[in-house]
Amino acid sequence: MSTDYQQARETLGIRLRELRLQSPAGRLTGTQLAERLGWPHSKVYKLEGGRQTATTDDLRAWADGVGRPQAFDELNTRLKGFESHIRSWRRQLSAGHRPVQDSWNSEVDRSTTIRAWEEAVIPGMLQTPEYARAIFLRYADLHGSTRDTDEAVRARMRRQEWLYRAGHRFHALVWEAALHALVCPPSVLTAQLDRLAGVIGMDTVELGVVPLNASLRIPAANGFWVLDERLVIAEDWHAELWLDDADLVTSYLRVWETLRESAVYGADAQAVIARAQRSTRA
Known part of the structure; x- marks a missing residue:
């Protein structure tokens, strides 16, 4: 997997963690959010650590789970930005x-x-x-x-x-x-x-x-x-x-x-x- 792609996943993960910690109803632990969503707790930490690519459904569930449903559009835009990893010829062929x-x-x-x-x-x-x-x-x-x-x-x-x-x-x-x-x-x-x-x-x-x-x-x-x-x-x-x-x-x-x-x-x-x-x- 390319460095650019991995960095994009990690950046999305940082944003997911911010939303969890800043939940309007109070700070959520990863375990609490996982229980709320019916996920294994490891999935929360993989998404936040950029070790797993989120799906659109994952992002919608996350936004709802942390009490910020309006954040879904922002998260989905981030996802769409790196689902197609574009390697420009200008950058690739520089060497x-x-x-x-x-x-x-x-x-x-x-x-x-x-x-x-x-x-x-x-x-x-x-x-x-x-x-x-x-x-x-x-x-x-x-x-x-x-x-x-x-x-x-x-x-x-x-x-x-x-x-x-x-x-x-x-x-x-x-x-x-x-x-x-x-x-x-x-x-x-x-x-x-x-x-x-x-x-x-x-x-x-x-x-x-x-x-x-x-x-x-x-x-x-x-x-x-x-x-x-x-x-x-x-x-x-x-x-x-x-x-x-x-x-x-x-x-x-x-x-x-x-x-x-x-x-x-x-x-x-x-x-x-x-x-x-x-x-x-x-």
Whole structure:
């Protein structure tokens, strides 16, 4: 969990404690409040210490329990402020791309099942070094960030070792448009498509491709990854969003499953990749 996120939880916890100690009916101990709310007393101290993320229902109960129901709106605003943890690219890339890759690697190493949706690029877990290098250079140009490209590529390639560990499963969905996007030289894309075709049949990888002519139940919007149904990492132009709220993770899983309905697999996926290969070589 990030330092910024943890600090936000601790700040909320301090405010919860203030409300408990300043109850209009008189100072409440943690045990008294827990009994009033029907909670284990440990929950009160975990929330106040920033060791547990409060839910909206928790905050409403707390405000009512301390006799300050009007404080709920303030508490809920604080919660909403860090349910979606925004990691701005400007801040993240101040030291280059390598630290960002290291953060990703730490979360991937903790995971056993990963679901990914990419509509514009080949998923990082399946990229060749040359393709990854081209992507990093494009973003370094865009953000004016430090060019630590070789180190970033090595870090991304280390992440792919995860695919060869027993018990892991990578479920990747890719829109066909990503197979044609010349974000790198044609020769690099050709090699990348060969690599992509080669992972079909791996026992740790399930690769689905959504053809351009597929019927879509929802638009093919921005890419995101779901790690073990505990964390979503989604990208926007200004920031990465790290989301660990259970309801939000469930929403992204529903989006992923909906997109999956339009994907093809196995030989059909091979045919879509082959079509892109012919287009690239033309």
